[in-house]
Amino acid sequence: MRLLIATDAWHPQVNGVVRSLEHMAQAGRGLGVDPVFLTHQDFPSLPLPGYPEIRLAYAARRKLEARLAAIAPTHIHIATEGTVGYAARRCCLAQGRPFTTSYHTRFPEYLAARAPVPQAWSYAWLRRFHGAASGTMVSTPSLERELTGRGFTNLMRWTRGVDTDLFRPQDSDALEGLRRPLFLFVGRLAVEKNVAAFLALDLPGTKVVVGDGPDRARLAALAPEARFLGTRTGVDLARIYAAADVFVFPSLTDTFGIVLLEALACGLPVAAYPVTGPVDVVGETGAGVLDADLRRAALAALSIPRARCREEALRYTWAESARQFYANVELAHQRGASRERTEKSTAAGMVELG
Template sequence: MRVLIATDAWRPQINGVVRSLERMYEAGPAHGVTPQMLTPEGFWQIGLPSYPDIRLALATRRAISKRIAEFKPDHIHIATEGPIGWLTRAVCLAQKRTFTTSYHTRFPQYVAARWPIPESWSYRFLRRFHGPAAGVMVSTATVEAELEQHGFERILRWGRGVDLALFHPRPVSVLDLPRPIFLSVGRVAVEKNLEAFLSLRLPGSKVVVGDGPARADLQRAFPDVTFLGTREGEDLASIYASSDVFVFPSLTDTFGIVLLEAAASGLPVAAFPVQGPSDVFAGSGAAVLDEDLRGAALAALRIPRETCLELASGYSWQSSADQFYGHIFRIAQQARQAQNVTTFATVHAEEGPARERLRA
């Protein structure tokens, strides 16, 4: 089976969406799938206003249609609501192709954090985008319930995983800083609510891994914080394992893969009691979720690392890929069956008048 995954989020971006899609691409062959990515690569690009690190493709519907025709996919999955996503959606609708979508970010809240746009307008925009999809994949039950409340239909669960071979405790620390070390990893942007973490009165050290448009301002405002920039692979995993508490101040993430990476590294989590952290850590004892983020960070120091490791062991990218491709296989099969029924009905409708003419 040939599956095309269309996404505006791709390298050189480093975030949970890109990581998830990379994993699905890698898992394709093991599921009998030949995957191909349709990304901004190969198109002229411009920076997203207020966030130049995110590049938007200046593609055309004709160019997208050509890419699709060259690959000849059996199914198309549209991962993001950007230019690539909208153009791919337009081609699918014009060609009467069945497609699925996924919802990764609490887009209405993300937009509201940057511009004075009512959330109801954003949800209307999102319903229009995802409405024609045969299925909308979301990461948690909380996101599913939220979208259902806003009129979304055909919602499917697609969980996330963590690379346990990479993220695990390590005997040696790579951070030579006063302890305890409170860590945050992710995009350094206003919607991540990092200031809520950086402004806390905490002992020891605060460390931020990641980059983004808010980094320069935050570094000036909080000179006592260690900003390490973007880190990946073994380097990132070692930083997780060298810290004492992972602080996740975001109010808008639907899941937060960094939460699983922290837990897999034996790192307890402090966060607000919002969707994402609540879905991941419910009843696990591996996190402290509280409106008092300072109190949560200090309380998390008492959580045994074994509790965090036990939580992380329940997540895998294999099970995530099983869900992702399982939905696609089922929907593609339903589309084929519907097409066969339509073809059968059309043939018989055309044969009726022909038989009547023969009798005459």
């Protein structure tokens, strides 16, 4: 399989989409898959106003067709609904190529948080975008149920994983000197992440924020007592998780939350709202507390044994995530190819009858 992955989410962005795709590519090479990425780096692009790490690419049709011809993929996956993803979709439809998509981001909610755009309009556009795919991958059962209720079809489950060798319980002095208990947030500092709700909580000890984004200055002004550490990755990030006491996940719009798994793998209990993502990852496992009162959840999570959190994280592996991903790609490709053959056969029959 030579798989083309078209994605608008790519470096220098640091987020769950990029990490998931990187892990899929790494695992794919061990499964006999040759993954090739098509990103904003392949085309002229401009920074998104107010969010410069996101690039808006101008993927001209002829240049895109030339790239596809040079890559010669056997399968195509469109990871995002941005300018690169839309251009790849348009090209696939014009050439009669089957393709898969994935639903990573709640764009209707994100857009509504920034502009007066009705969510119904955005969901209608997304239904049309994904409706042309032979399969659309979703990360959790609750998200699958929600999107089915909104009229999405051909949904396929694709869970996520965590590197439990990197993210593990350990003695760490990464947050030494800060007053305990230590309540940690890790993620992009943008309005849709609802970080302000975390910073507004009346909690003992210290709030620690890891990440960066367009909302950092506003959030820092809201909570001058909180510690903002900027973007951290790899071993550095793992040591911060291991040093904290509770991971607070205030998002109401994430479709999964890989940071939840990273925290749990380090033995860090989770406090979150009972919404898609936390409901599926934490749920009734005992590895965290879900409550509409986030302060109550954060305080209750302090009593959760760290070993229970680690035990839950061990259920998730990138190997299983990759197995699901590539099985979905192959199944959807066969489904799309079969549909294409049927449509051509029907068209030929009609011509003969005519």
